[in-house]
Amino acid sequence: MTELMTREDVPGTLEVHDPASGELVGRVTAATEQEVAGAVRAARAAFAVWARTPAGERAEALKAAAKELRERADELAEMNTRETGKLPDDARGGVLAGAGTLEQYAELGPAHRGRSLQGGWDATDLMVPGPRGVVVALTPWNDPVAVACGLLGAALATGNVVVHKPSERCPHVGRMLSELIARHLPLDVLQCLDGDGSVGAWLAECDGVDVIAHVGSTATGRSVAAAAARTGAKVLLENGGNDALIVDADVDPRLAASQAAVGAFANAGQICVSVERIYVHRDLAREFLDALAEEARKRPTEVPMGPLVDERQRAHVHDQVRDAVERGAQVLAGGTLPDGPGAYYPATVLAGCTRSMRVMTEETFGPVAPVQVVGDFDEALAEAADDRYGLTATVLTNSMAHAQRAWRELPVGTVKVNDVFGGAPAGAAHPRNASGEGFGYGPELLDEMTVTKVVHIGLAGG
Template structure:
């Protein structure tokens, strides 16, 4: 543990399942608010968690602590900041099983995926500890008797607001980028995954000096108070487009800066000549992983008519064979949606599509019984005006449109208000290069719905946000530039 550390980290979240504390200035502070948020177990529908949102005064206190710690932390040598992040990574990796179980219990994510997401969070902390020691500025070609440099400096206090659907990697990536570059942080995890978010941040804070990382729990009201504080120089948010726009308006009105990664409606284009079974497997992976609740889930499917029947046959077979059930059971392949609110959105989108002429080849209606379960669904005959093709569904739904050729598929894939990511499955190199050039999205994936080497960066387009969401360019976005011109005294 670092010599400057004052935070004590007791055992992971224990019964009763009530989150009534915040982390402020290195101390766990009992929540003073009277409001309580009740969250249900997504697998049973029974009340399981209570969260006490931070009051405006508690949010201000957390910002106070971050502001007070900022001067010392920015002056901490980068190598020492990196060592702290590596220590935090080790703590997160050691707690991966407990963190995974907590995420499964609160959001319904499959236990194996939940644990792996905690490991990825640890990897991101380690990665930032390495990449954060890279170039911190540049020297300019000034006059021989002068020194001209451009310095990268921290913003100061950064607010990190993260979502519920993949909270460990999302939070770890943003927190690590802010911390390694010398910023102090106030973090607000989503109220839908408050307990996992709290535990992850608490483990990271355990490797840091008091006040460098503070955590406030709560809902939109808590977040609104945080982003409105004039001492918060930068807000980094991952979440819905609606919330992102509200944050941008609030922060912009006071002259602050924002980094936003928001909604997506990612397409997949399936070209002629692909292997139907492989293509169906890629679609299923993209549409059904985490019950379709990933920012870059496949939500629109454009099938070339030459392969459509065969691909759909394989996709339906996969969907109907998926084992739906308890997310804590490692044999389960499709768990519940996060809550009844999300279940209602999925059901509404699918029902409207069916009423407008789409055909359910698999699934198509919510499952009877307790819990927020919805079966893997394949809809054929979807049209561009359906909500299931235009708005975030965020559920296990593969909405399919058949197309006559690659040109039509590319045009439809590029349409709409979102521009987060897109996938193209094609054996044609010319088509792959066209897709990379023409698709107005932050990330283009060819012949794989997930994957990619470390070190990449992407700016989401359109309504999907603004500013690098990961990679070395995220580190740059966590800093501001200063030019220094130096001459010897005469």
């Protein structure tokens, strides 16, 4: 995820390399501090017009952008694959999901409404939502189109203007997306700035910004929040997670291993809600571990799995694996740096894990499944809950009582029962603790992007 840098880090030319081959994808020039300030000023000027544009017209612009996004899905997906290593089908799926999100907010925007209040008979009292102003969107590399479309769509549908900085790990696909949407909007309603963490820092500190929406690492999110505390900007954060998977004693261990493998290894473990740590009941631990190691060895020969986003991320993942091994974990699959080009890392299963290991207490964001054996469901629930993050957790169980306890007691924004991925569309949750704050998606994101004004209209002279 994007890291904020100090002011001494002077922006310049950034290179992006294909994580599968190491080949140069392209170069971009990072924005200067003066260009950042200029973009915010231009956005503020554009806000006066866009905020007054009827909601239906804003919606039509988003629908037109979504249509073009679908037409150019292959083009954006190819660039995403080249920049981040995301598998082609997954990359295309992310683009189409982004188009669907733009369409969703195009429909929800005009329906976003206030309330009438019951006041005096000779007066009118209302609660009316309105746009906040200038929104800065700092978006990640692991699903750059889908995530960005959520933030951009909700902000634009409600009459805000946006300055978008995509991750420096995928600047080309981020700019392609912003420019595609911007073609359907008035000048400067949506702008895109290239750059690394220093550009994000300048945006977060810039006067004139009303909302900062950041999806990325916890360290960066805290820097953003600290900057916003000085400027008064509202902050929306979806940050790191250390998502737990509990495998109860009454489930099929092979089916549980299949779920765990999908959760831990999909997109090479680079999903915000990937399974990061596993607690399995001792009665089925051996069979579960054997099946999970078998699932790991299927990747990538039988089940496709791409590289990590770059060598830096691979080094981070391998450091956590080495730390676990040094502290007593056993490697059942993977765990070694492969030969050859690219930032590939094998699907890895670690047994005998404990809380003394970084892989159980920190976000790994790679294809690693660390497993801790527990004596009963109470122990599993306690271990899963004892964490500084609060994004997501999954429970595999045939016990309704255990499922009920899990969703009520786990201090996370989303609890999934018997399915590591999935869920109804338009759901929205609050991440907890180090994982962030505020609704980052769903209809509730429209509330985050707006302010409510109470209006009382009485009779003159009354």
